[in-house]
Amino acid sequence: MKKFLIPITLFVVIGALLAYGLRLNPRRIPSPLIGKPLPHFDLPVLQDPGKTVDNADLRGHVVLINLWASWCVSCREEHPLLVALAHQHVVPIIGVSYKDKPADALAELKVSGDPYTEDLLDANGQTAIDWGVYGVPETFVLDRNGIIRYKQIGPITPGAWRRTLLPLIHELQSQS
Amino acid sequence: MTMRRMLLALGLLMLLVPAFGAAPPAAGGPVVHESxxxxxxxxxxxxxxxxxxxxxxxxxxxxxxxxxxxxxxxxxxxxxxxxxxxxxxxxxxxxxxxLLKPRFDLVGTIVWVLPLFLLAVLATSGWLVIRRHSRATEPPPPQLTEEDLARVRAARQQD
Amino acid sequence: MSPNALSLNLIELGHFAAILAFVLAIVQGLTPIVARGLHRPQLASLTGNLAVAVFVLTSIGGATIIYSFLTNNFSVLVVASHSNTHMPLFYKVAALWGGHRGSLYLWIWILTLFTMVLAFDGQTRYPERLPVILAVQGWLVAGFFGLSLFLSSPFVRLFPVPLQGADLDPLLQNPGMVMHPPMLYMGYVGFSVPFAFAMAALITRWKSELWIGLIRRWALIAWGFLTLGIVLGAWWSYYVLGWGGYWAWDPVENASFMPWLVGTALIHSITVQERRRMLHTWNIFLVITTFSLSLLGTFLVRSGVLSSVHAFTVSPGQGSYILAFMTVTLAISFGIFLARGRFQEAEETLASPMSRESLFVWNNVVFTTAAACVLLGTLYPLAINALNGSRITVGPPYFNAVMMPIFFVMLLLMAVGPLVPWRKANMIRLRARVLFPAILGLSAGVVMAVLAWPVYWTGPVAVGLVGFVLGTLIVDLARAVQQRRAQHISENVVVATWRTVFGNRRHYGGMIVHLGILMVAVGIVGTGMFRVEKSVVMAPGDVVKIGAQRLQFDGVHDLKGPNYTALQGKLTSLDHGFVLRPERRDYGPQQMTTTVASVNSNLLRDVYVVMGSPVPGKNGTTHYLIQVFINPLVAFLWMGGLTMVFGLGFTLSHRVRRAARATAPEAASAYAK
Incomplete structure (x- = not known):
């Protein structure tokens, strides 16, 4: 009967693996862009499509870039938090509305408040792919040199803000 | 029977096939090509x-x-x-x-090599099972008595 | 009183019945232990009555849920989230298994059904062991009921009651999808019966010679349902998902394929034990493993560990529960196996390495290797994530590359196996038998290579092997018919063939299953190697030429279905006159657009069309993205699947007749020992 111990041990290993797997989120996928500069972008401003914003405009500040959409349900979850942050002036937040109609996005901002220092539009979603985005909402933390330090996949929860994002932002801001 | 059944099934299915070339080839609009x-x-x-x-x-x-x-x-x-x-x-x-197909780097190579390893392990155990079982010799067949032989002969003649 | 108010009460009644069933299942599990403890063995026979009661109560619960669906009782969560008033009646019933709550209930329902059938089956044939077998089943029922009632209850109510329900996922509103889960569950659950037998046998020291014949039929039935479930799933994927393929090596697909592979090994090695009294412990191990893989499949689908198109969205805690249940079940069963398995070891010897029994050993090696490789590919990304946190994908290209050679070896064994006699093969005679199939296979391979040149090496090899197997099937049958005619000179060929086949249904049923597998292999080769695909942007009046087909796009029009609106395109074949109508459907509530492929099938090829999104064209016209596939020989996949199930039925029909005549005295003598 001893020979059967080998496959049975294998089953135990698989069981342990599955138990570990239960604690992981299959949708949480680390971005290879962390520690690298944010890929080049040049996006029109929502309120004034003639004007554009690119990487150079963000240099020198620690910023959050928040991708959202008016059709996205979980974006509404994090929206109040963003509005509150904007009131506290912790960090400038750049909003990029992803594959949205400008009118819809503006209407949504009017209703729920506009926490963004700049409102940009990625109408065809190509910039988002260049940034390695899976879906909205996603939030990048950029340091003063335009390097991606962190990416939040999914809505920013108050816990994630307190534990991860805020300390990181303070640390980055303290660096010159 | 299996063959006959299959041929029959094939025949029946052929009836369902729209007859080839039954409709006269019609002229159509401009042909678009896949670029x-x-x-x-x-x-x-x-x-x-x-x-x-x-x-x-x-x-x-x-x-x-x-x-x-x-x-x-x-x-x-x-x-x-x-x-x-x-x-x-x-x-x-x-x-x-x-990437749908794992790369041949350290992590990817393991997953490509492991099936060969699994095959080797399982095939070895299969071979061991066969060898272990055949090592023991089979008991000699029981001797037929003259009585049995006569019975067999009788049965054959009846058939 | 409105029907809604009435069903309000009914669903609570159903809930109560389900709780009662849960409690009785535990009692069923405890009864033989109590009977033994009290030294009152006659008490144990209560398990049979309990099995019936559990089934009846579960059915009451299930019936009330279905009734809630039929009466649009949106105060029931599952109804509100998977049904609405516009849904056709057919899908309202099927919506029971449209979500994880209802489908788990269906799983349990089927398990209680199997348990009840087992109770009736065993009443006269193996009454002494039946209580323990039913107790094992009782614990399984209780375990799943616990999950259903405490973590994933289909009886949960909603307040306030919504006026309208959400829709059933439109992808699931398809006849193939309606039948696929019940068939698959019948397969998964069916393997619990051999498992219960094995457990009871180990616990009560029941020699496996005495019961292996009893589980053979159950294993075959489970295997047949699993086959049917997998084929239906592929069929659904092909017609509904609209990507022109039928098998994507998705974790959930793999989850059903692994028990199938090990189950296939099992049904072959059971035969070895029956005929040659070998592999006793190995068979018990296979029985436990097959059922473990069924449980693993349930876990993968319902835990959210692996992401899949088919996985259910789940409530937290469910994964942990199933894993804990699985761990306990396996720990107990393998523990008993290690402690008591030795008792079952009583083996005959192999006369020769070139014998049917040793080829069956190789069959087992190949099938378990296949299952292990699928398991590896499915869980490897998880393992890498656990070890170093990085994420990789093991996708279809990997599985195709790894499984192809294994399938070839399977085909080869399938060709040689049936020709090699038990005990010891006479090599000279064997060579003569293999000659014709080998020539047939070789020429098929060569013809294929020449006709379809240049082609990847797997094509000719696969076709050659298919020819080889076909040849051996013919030789096998021809030889048997010849022998029969030598004995019964008066019979003509047809009668002799008929009587040969019907005289040994068990063997020829198996051969029909093999023929079905050949047909599936033909379908896989055809679609895998000779598929043509084109993706073009078309305006009304345009023609696309693919293979020998010219299809003209005639434009689109609006269409109203029972619970959706659709844009239907029309393409006419200029060469053969058939019309294809692909659709883009919009089901209101969830605002989800689905594409419905349109297919023109015949035996040799499918013309498969999918209509994509509108593309604005020049001067204001609307163009459409049209994807056309020519999928050769797809029909063989479905025919092969049906042939396999038919062959299985043929094998089983033999068994039923003999059982009716011979079991009573057989059983009596068995228990007398």
Whole structure:
């Protein structure tokens, strides 16, 4: 009967693996862009499509870039938090509305408040792919040199803000 | 019987086949061709994983982001990028996760080699089982008595 | 009183019945232990009555849920989230298994059904062991009921009651999808019966010679349902998902394929034990493993560990529960196996390495290797994530590359196996038998290579092997018919063939299953190697030429279905006159657009059309993205699947007749020992 111990041990290993797997989120996928500069972008401003914003405009500040959409349900979850942050002036937040109609996005901002220092539009979603985005909402933390330090996949929860994002932002801001 | 049944089934199914060339070939409008670009676009898209739908390729998925990714592949092809460059671009943005076929790096090679290892282990155990069982000799067949032989002969004659 | 108010009460009644069933299942599990403890063995026979009661109560619960669906009782969560008033009646019933709550209930329902059938089956044939077998089943029922009632209850109510329900996922509103889960569950659950037998045998020291024949039929039935479920799933994927393929090596697909592979090994090695009294412990191990893989499949689908198109969205805690249940079940069963398995070891010897029994050993090696490789590919990304946190994908290209050679070896064994006699093969005679199939296979391979040149090496090899197997099937039958005619000179060929086949249904049923597998192999080769695909942007009046087909796009029009609106395109074949109508459907509530492929099938090829999104064209016209596939020989996949199930039925029909005549005295003598 001893020979059967080998496959049975294998089953135990698989069981342990599955138990570990239960604690992981299959949708949480680390971005290879962390520690690298944010890929080049040049996006029109929502309120004034003639004007554009690119990487150079963000240099020198620690910023959050928040991708959202008016059709996205979980974006509404994090929206109040963003509005509150904007009131506290912790960090400038750049909003990029992803594959949205400008009118819809503006209407949504009017209703729920506009926490963004700049409102940009990625109408065809190509910039988002260049940034390695899976879906909205996603939030990048950029340091003063335009390097991606962190990416939040999914809505920013108050816990994630307190534990991860805020300390990181303070640390980055303290660096010159 | 199995053959007959199959032939019968084939025959019946053939009846369901619309008769070849029954309708006269009709003249039609202008023929549109699949561009070489589309073919290359899809062939690259087939090796990439659609990131939101989790288990479909970018070519097969109906999700919005897959469509956007195909557009991007097309744009890069138009810009003169090679297949390698385009795939490398997607890996630089999404990581190895986007490759449907694991790469032959350290992590990827293991998964390609392990099946051979599994086969080796299982085949060895199969061989051991067979060898172990055949080592023991079979007991000699019981001797037939003259009585039995007579009975067999009688039975054969009856048949 | 409105029907809604009435069903308000009914669903609570159903809930109560389900709780009662849960409690009785535990009692069923405890009864033989109590009977033994009290030294009152006659008490144990209560398990049979309990099995019936559990089934009846579960059915009452299930019936009330279905009734809630039929009466649009949106105060029931599952109804509100998977049904609405516009849904056709057919899908309202099927919506029961449209979500994880209802489908788990269906799983349990089927398990209680199997348990009840087992109770009736065993009443006269193996009454002494029946209580323990039913107790094992009782614990399984209780375990799943616990999950259903405490973590994933289909009886949960909603307040306030919504006026309208959400829709059933449009992808699931398809006849193939309606039948696929019940068939698959019948397969998964069916393997619990051999498992219960094995457990009871180990616990009560029941020699496996005495019961292996009893589980053979159960294993075959489970295997047949699993086959049917997998084929239906592929069929659904092909017609509904609209990507022109039928098998994507998705974790959930793999989850059903692994028990199938090990189950296939099992049904072959059971035969070895029956005929040659070998592999006793190995068979018990296979029985436990097959059922473990069924449980693993349930876990993968319902835990959210692996992301998949088919996985259910789940409530937290469910994964942990199933894993804990699985761990306990396996720990107990393998523990008993290690402690008591030795008792079952009583083996005959192999006369020769070139014998049917040793080829069956190789069959087992190949099938378990296949299952292990699928398991490896499915869980490897998880393992890498656990070890170093990085994420990789193991996708279809990997599985195709790894499984192809294994399938070839399977085909080879399938060709040689049936020709090699038990005990010891006479090599000279064997060579003569293999000659014709080998020539047939070789020429098929060569013809294929020449006609379809240039072609990847797997094509000719696969076709050659298919020819080889076909040849051996013919030789096998021809030889048997010849022998029969030598004995019964008066019979003509047809009568002799008929009587040969019907005289040994068990063997020829198996051969029909093999023929079905050949047909599936033909379908896989055809679609895998010779598929043509084109993706073009078309305006009305345009023609696309693919293979020998010219299809003209005639434009689109709006269409109203029972619970959706659709844009239907029309393409006419200029060469053969058939019309294809691909659709883009919009089901209101969830605002989700689905594409419905349109297919023109014949035996040799499918013309498969998918209509994509509108593309604005020049001067204001609307163009459409049209994807056309020519999928050769797809029909063989479905025919092969049906042939396999038919062959299985043929094998089983033999068994039923003999059982009716011979079991009573057989059983009596068995228990007398």
């Amino acid at each position: 070489a670009l589309t073919r290359r676009e899809l062939s690259i898209a087939r090796t990439l994983r659609c990131t939101v739908c989790q288990n479909e390729s970018v070519a097969d998925s109906k999700a919005g982001i897959a469509k956007d990714m195909r557009t991007l592949i097309r744009q890069q092809l138009v810009a003169g990028k090679s297949r390698k460059q385009i795939v490398a671009f997607f890996v630089s943005r999404y990581g190895d996760y986007i």
